[in-house]
Amino acid sequence: MSLLVVGTVAFDAIETPFGKTDKIVGGAASYISLSASYFTKEIGIVSVVGDDFDENFKSLLTSKGIDLGGLQVKKGEKSFFWKGKYHTDLNSRDTLDTQLNVLEKFDPVVPENFKNAEFLMLGNLVPAIQQKVITQMNKRPKLLVLDTMNFWLDIALEELKKTIAMVDVLTINDAEARQLSGEYSLVKAAQKILEMGPKVLIIKKGEHGALLFNKEQVFFAPALPLEEVFDPTGAGDTFAGGFIGYLAQTKDISFENMKRAIIYGSAMASFCVEKFGTQKIENLTQEEVDERIQEFVDLVQFDIALV
Ligand code: AMP
Numbered sequence: 001m002s003l004l005v006v007g008t009v010a011f012d013a014i015e016t017p018f019g020k021t022d023k024i025v026g027g028a029a030s031y032i033s034l035s036a037s038y039f040t041k042e043i044g045i046v047s048v049v050g051d052d053f054d055e056n057f058k059s060l061l062t063s064k065g066i067d068l069g070g071l072q073v074k075k076g077e078k079s080f081f082w083k084g085k086y087h088t089d090l091n092s093r094d095t096l097d098t099q100l101n102v103l104e105k106f107d108p109v110v111p112e113n114f115k116n117a118e119f120l121m122l123g124n125l126v127p128a129i130q131q132k133v134i135t136q137m138n139k140r141p142k143l144l145v146l147d148t149m150n151f152w153l154d155i156a157l158e159e160l161k162k163t164i165a166m167v168d169v170l171t172i173n174d175a176e177a178r179q180l181s182g183e184y185s186l187v188k189a190a191q192k193i194l195e196m197g198p199k200v201l202i203i204k205k206g207e208h209g210a211l212l213f214n215k216e217q218v219f220f221a222p223a224l225p226l227e228e229v230f231d232p233t234g235a236g237d238t239f240a241g242g243f244i245g246y247l248a249q250t251k252d253i254s255f256e257n258m259k260r261a262i263i264y265g266s267a268m269a270s271f272c273v274e275k276f277g278t279q280k281i282e283n284l285t286q287e288e289v290d291e292r293i294q295e296f297v298d299l300v301q302f303d304i305a306l307v
Helices: 028-036 055-063 101-105 127-136 150-155 157-166 174-181 186-194 235-250 255-272 286-300
Strands: 003-006 010-016 024-026 043-050 066-074 080-086 093-099 119-122 143-147 169-173 200-204 210-213 218-221
Touching: 003 028, 003 127, 003 235, 024 028, 028 043, 028 055, 028 235, 028 255, 043 101, 055 066, 080 101, 119 127, 119 235, 127 157, 143 157, 143 235, 150 157, 150 174, 169 174, 169 235, 174 186, 174 200, 186 200, 186 210, 200 235, 200 255, 210 255, 218 255, 235 255, 255 286
Parallel strands: 003 043, 003 119, 010 080, 043 066, 119 143, 143 169, 169 200
Antiparallel strands: 010 024, 080 093, 200 210, 210 218
């Protein structure tokens, strides 16, 4: 197994200035694994759904080579449900409803064939459950990446700090970095968060790109200026999937390669926001992905001759 992905597999209801959906498929692990599947095969998911979950979506994931052996299905129970509404600038949103449902009593079991995964992506989920997955691995994966959200910062901060201390890379958005560190300056916030355990921190800034920090260096990846942005839901997860998928493909976890990986993550996220839910990232071609990467290269490449 190359990549193990943990996170919600869920139903979402989304409202943006461009439209509204009732109950569509979402969840952190869904976006992450779909996005990563463009870079690496041998992906497994550990998560839980109720028996109300969409069979067609499960078949879609399987058709992408994603192993659902670690996806528990709870009879008579409901899948995790999240409802969010975006503000007019699409950079911020309000969570209108979070129903944990099956997550409330979820006890993750990592299947034997996932326990030697080289890369572990801990997507947005209950922090104590993320820890339970780490401790079930046979050996420490080559790289552990953690993503989380203000919801867990608000209600499970101490558990979340324990999970943060166990990982190599943390990805959060700018508001969450400020909340976690108590610092307004993102540079100071990064320094404080890197003291909490991770060697690398990624701060996502929506349409303003993403920052990659380690203790000595910082690198910036822009977001592609897009004509049409319909729905930012899952952009952070899709970013994380592209990031870890590229690292799993290249097997190089140096800071230099992580710079390339955040460009891949940003490219995948730029697709995600163009349609509602997972729609756009379900069926991309390799050519489309390559062209998007080239657009990023063209966007930021310039020569300066200092005299
Ligand atoms: P993103 O837009 O990248 O932050 O991810 C949105 C996805 O996260 C949605 O598909 C939701 O189902 C999922 N989600 C929302 N709230 C939570 C939560 N508290 N824990 C885990 N997943 C969540």
